[in-house]
Amino acid sequence: MKSKLIATAATLLLAATTSAFSAERVKFEMWHGLTGDLGGAVEEVCKRFNDSQADYEITCTSQGSYDNALQNAIAAYRAKKNPTIVQVFDAGTLDLLLSEAYVPARKLMADNGYKINWEDYIPAISNYYANSKGELNSFPFNSSTAMFYWNKDAFAKIGKTSAPKTWDETFDALKALKSAGYECPMAWNYDTWPIMEQSSAINNLPIATKGNGYQGLDAEFAVNKTKFVDIVKNLKKAYDDGLVKIKTPDTGATIVQAFSNADCQVMLSSIADHGTVGKTQKPDMQWEVAMLPTLTGAERHNSLVGGASLWALQGKTDGEYKGAAAFFNFIAQPDSALFWSTRTGYIPVTKSGFEFMKAQGFYDKAPYKGRELAIASLNASPITENTRGIRLGGFVQIRKEMRDALTDIFANKVSVDDGINSAVERSNAVLRKFEKTYAGKMLP
Amino acid sequence: MEKRATFSKTSVGVMFVLPQILLVFTFFYWPTGAALYWAFTLERPWGGGNEWVGLDNFRQVFADRAYWGSIIRSIIFAGATSFLSMGFGLLLAVACDRGLKFYQAFRTVFVWPYAVVAPAAALAFRFIFAPEAGIFSALVKSNHEFWNPAQNGYHAMTMIIVCYSWKYAAYCFIFFLAALQAIPRSVIEASALDGAGVLRRVRDIQLPLITPTFFFLLVISITDSFQDSFGIVDVMTDGGPAKATEFMVYKIYFDGFRGLDYSGAAAQSIVLMFLMMVLTFFQFRFIERRIHYS
Secondary structure (H helix, E strand, O other): OHHHHHHHHHHHHHHHHHHHHHOOOEEEEEEEOOOHHHHHHHHHHHHHHHHHOOOEEEEEEEOOOHHHHHHHHHHHHHOOOOOOEEEEEHHHHHHHHOOOOEEOHHHHHHHOOOOOOHHHEOHHHHHHHEOOOOOEOOEEEEEEOEEEEEEHHHHHHOOOOOOOOEHHHHHHHHHHHHHOOOOEEEEEOOOHHHHHHHHHHHOOOOOEHHHHOOOOOOOOEOHHHOOHHHHHHHHHHHHHOOOEEEOOOOOOOOHHHHHHOOOEEEEEEEHHHHHHHHHHOOOOOOEEEEOOOEOOOOOOOOOOOEEEEEEEEOOOOHHHHHHHHHHHHHHOOHHHHHHHHHHOOOEOOEHHHHHHHHHOOHHHOHHHOOOHHHHHHHOOOOOOOOOOOOOOOOHHHHHHHHHHHHHHHHOOOOOHHHHHHHHHHHHHHHHHHHHHHOOOOOOO | OOOOOOOOOHHHHHHHHHHHHHHHHHHHHHHHHHHHHHHOEEEOOOOOOEEEOOOHHHHHHHHOHHHHHHHHHHHHHHHHHHHHHHHHHHHHHHHHHOOOOOHHHHHHHOOHHHHOOHHHHHHHHHHHHOOOOOOHHHHHOOOOOOOOOOOOHHHHHHHHHHHHHHHHHHHHHHHHHHHHHOOOHHHHHHHHHOOOOHHHHHHHHHHHHOHHHHHHHHHHHHHHHHHHOHHHHHHHOOOOOOOOOOOHHHHHHHHHHHOOOHHHHHHHHHHHHHHHHHHHHHHHHHHHHHOOOO
């Protein structure tokens, strides 16, 4: 009995020491919010990193959604069990920026001896995430922007070979599509992202005072005072005329599904859906993306970046931070950008990545052709106060208030003006509460 | 003489109770305490400071028309789902208890909906009710105004009530059937011999004898409907269209977890807790009096 016990103990000890020898790589964790095909793509990036060197081993875990990744990271951080890296979506940036929970990207890279050319990031992307001094605190990762998806077959029927450039042209085209017998000229899902955030930037309209919040937490939401109201009015009129159809999961199909199977001829959606449409489209359907339409007479400005960035969180060992820095350095390499953008619909975040992909002929080939327009859209103009980004507290709630208002407006429960005004009023209450929560804090 | 088992030493008893007290403390009193504290402060999600604001959070919550809307919707939902699920549960249980044809098979089948997790049930019902893709699409082909839960709040509410009641009717069925079968057969047989028909027996014998179960299910149904609607709402409507299905619990989830307004959500949780306590108190105070436990 006793000898058996000793033997077992010896085996265990041996197992422990061998695993200790083979596990000399520093392990660290990353939590992200992507699932399905995109989640798989993140894991492939992690595997490529692990295969590329022998010192570090990253474990990437999907938390199910952007929201969950953020909530779980907060809970874990409060319990001091957080991962080294977490992916946080655009609207979650401000809360983290105002906290002491992260290690600034610049400091992390400098401390670990990496020289990063920060000027290499595409300005519309780096400005969105940067602090008031223009310094990046996190690494832009999966990045996208909104695009105009149009069905070329349908547009050919109405004698058009190019996408409309303005909203007026768009509505004319939708009318012609309707007359040509198309049941659903344009699909829409109440999403505020393309029509409020992106369209405001493209037409250089503010969505809030104080440079959309970048100059202080006392910013006020102000879309009810801009031409955004006209965009909604025109969209509502188009809806009443049967030119726009609502497509959400509760009606039976999302806008992407409705566009992919050629039920609807136009949609406004993220460039990240480019891959999905290509993979799920009706066979032989001809379609393309274009930049979002502008208001007639307005000069085109850059659109906003959407997606998420990667943050290094506090409370980890030097070894883990070294690993994190190596990982960030790895994903910033041009061939990582090529891999990432080939595998997903996301765009490269650096100029060198974009140039490298262009040189490789990535944008000439069929499934990826057209994605360069997303970069063109982000680069359409120098950054202005209105096109830098959005830095408003509680923005998830603000988006919901606006979406609820749009739902009521389209169901004829309130007028366009009343709906937007009340959403703005409610959003400002959210902003004031956020300001009070961070009383005495300055935007870094 | 009454027999009683007692511990020779108090310390032994304490040791037996300790794990339970620890569990209750860790999973109930501690979180409730934290929520209570957050409700009176402004809590930053990533930590790093919170400020005492007294009753501000509550004032803000009660000043919000949308919040009152969510309370009213929750109460309507509780009433409608309790009525439907208990009604159908009782109907099916009485039928099964009578031993109608194939009742053994039905007895098993009727229990299944309760075993389906809420999000899965919600996904199925979302498809059934989708105006453009599901089974209902055939009905609304000609007239889109007739059924459109994506835009009409009443339709969305109906959809959620039906889905929830479908699931909870199964739960009520189990309890009602158990209660009915516990009634001595001799009582039923005696009344049958006296010439009482089926409905008469249900009304005068069975229903009065199962009132304790009835009361238990009423309390549980109402309490559960406040808390358990979440999984269904989250999958089917996200609280929409335009807040039409935003119940108290969904609002707490959205404000707290998605909007990161921890303090506002904590204040709402405290209000919900009090509402539940008041409702249950009234049920015990006014309904239980009329119930006879034999």
